[in-house]
Amino acid sequence: MTRPRAPGPPLSATGDPSGSQRGAAGPIRISLHAPGFPTTTEPDPPFPPTSILNAPQDPVANLTLVQAINLALVQEMERDDRVIILGEDVGPNGGVFRVTEGLHKRFGGHRVVDTPLAESGIIGTSIGLAMAGLRPVPEIQFDGFLGPAYDQLCSHAARMRTRTRSAFTVPLTVRVPVGGGIHAPELHSDSPEAIYAHQPGLKVVMPASPYDAKGLLISAIRDPDPVLFFEPKRIYRAFREEVPEDEYTIPIGKARVVAEGEEMTMVSWGASVVQCMQAIEKSGRSIELIDLRTIWPLDTETILESVRKTGRVVIVHEAPKSGGWGAEIATRITEHCFLHLEAPPQRVAGFDTIMPYYKLEMEYMPDAARIAKAIDETAAY
């Protein structure tokens, strides 16, 4: 199967010191065929056994994003018994998206804790756990349910290191399925990355592929500071990718150059990366695609380096355009690459409205057509 990115050892274990994957595995081919978005009529592919650890003869497995995350959780829990999971129905039920499936059976109820329905309590308790030396990995069921936990995240998790002058830290990883495209109702389709990236003290990570999901999640769990790990639910099961069984980390704060190109730069993250790949292939142009991987801290250098080369940039994200993360990126580009620019940075984003119910959802989401239009305009400018 063709993959959006060459998988494998170059990023394993130590990670690429440059952080970006430029040159790591040669020019990277973009596949348009593998990563199709699931339509609502498509049933989920069957979920294989909880862990590919059971098949040691197979060092690499073709996994969905859900499975890659599940594998990362299994391995981190095996490695460090201070890693514990908590959340609503994460235990025997395996969570709403079945991301924690099998973990309760494997590690027991004291490490995979079903909590009452109380997000503020889940995150607040996790902060206490983390301050006392554990590595909690709570799950919040949907983006919109971060609301009740906002206070704990922004008033406490984010500030504890500063407040205590590093005497106490909060090594916490909050896993949250985010984004639209699954025909969910309001509060189940939001993309809140800019809200949390705006809060100093939090790190915000969003993988766009199974391979990245595993490496980034392991990094997040080992990170000494609080990390919001946003999982684009639209691509939970949309495609598979080879994921090494070996542990590996992908550094937080480093973007990935998905494909090199000369004519313009495209910056995206999460499920939109797949949309960008499709639009790029259709355009037939030489476009450099950067997947941020980490929203904050932002890998400005990788972006600037690319824009200095291409002079043109299109930024794509699902969240509302105004005040979205694209605004920060465009600003940095104009601050640092003003004289390199041959066209104004363009943003393709969600609209400044509440994410609509499903009949209008696809109008809201940046799709290949809207991205193509931005590409053409930017190229012609």
Add this chain to the structure above:
Amino acid sequence: MQGQRPRDEGQRAKWTITDLRTSLLPSRFMSSTASAHSDSRSGGGAAPEAAGNPAAASANGAAADPSGRPAARATERTEAAPAASLAAELPDDVLLGWLRDMLLIREFEVRTMQAYQEKKIGGFCHVYIGQEAVAVGCTAAIERRDPMVTAYRDHGHALARGMDPRHCMAEMFGRIGGCAKGKGGSMHMFDKANNLFGGHGIVGAQTPLGAGLAFATKYEDEVIEGRRSDRVTLCFLGDGALNQGAFHEAKNLAGLLDLPVIFVVENNGYSMGTSISRGTTMGHDISVKAAGYGIEAAVIDGMDVMTVYDAMKPLVDRCRATSRPAFVDMRTYRYKGHSMSDPRKYRTRAEEEQYEASDPIGRLAAWLESSRGFSKQRYDELAREVRQQVRDCVKWAEASPEPPIEELYTDVYVERFGPYLGTSPPQMLRDGADEA
């Protein structure tokens, strides 16, 4: 009347409502549940007072129900002098109205599930099947001017409150004819004319809203109108919502400010896959969660609409008269999964059957038959009428147009396209363009 009582299994089976599409109703509900209801009648109607006493409740409710809760049965009532059933005094048309409402909700939900499976309904969908007596009985105990607010399992409340079922169905279909223009979906049933304040998706978030609604009616009555406060707010929540911090804040405020709000906990024993005993302290007797805030509590058998009314009516009247909050542990059961994709591995079929055997529709039909000469023929007519009505609803919803793309931009601020004009004209959307 006795002569019309079905005599054999075959005949009795015809009393089921739903063409067995749901197989939700026991085929023999008539005889078994009739006695269940008369038990509760003879057990006395002083439900709220009696059940408000946790000691009495736990002492009597020895037999735990399958989800770990002590059963809410007539035995929970004190041995105080049995009061006459209020519901039993009501005229035929009122009681038949309740039966019709419950049938309507049941049939509506069956069709909803069907439409969801056919992908005509998007989003997530939480049906009310099994809990019909709660919405119908509670709504009957209040007046139209009394505000009502609930969570996301809200179709039953909307219908019981009198929302046009076509608007309710169209909302789920995402059509412009929906009560929220098809922009909200299943969790967002609003009906201003009927004082239904939603339909809210964040579990527990509606409970401070409930306190606020009660504050508002009291303020308006007492401060603006200068008369005694005489409206009551019904605020529904699930047992899972008991654990949200917001609910505790709401109770505290209601207790503190003497707000006339009744928190009706639709205690169906489960919060998604987590049973109340696994997720909630004192899950076997949640009325203690009112005591700490000085709020009166009642335990009510929510599987029987007459019992619900008998207990709720005096409670509502008292709240209205005293302008004080109350808390109800309404014992009920959702027959179906949490949402449409729930395999219900966390409970047994036997447990489900135990509740299905005391189906609220069957219980009322049985009582009407034995006490009011309600005939099978009349029942069939009613069922047929409801079935046709819901079928029409689906047709109506399907015929309602999808919201035009401009609707993306409306209803965000007071100006129709207000703050967006000049930056993102909706017309641009149609061209597939982004901001000019």
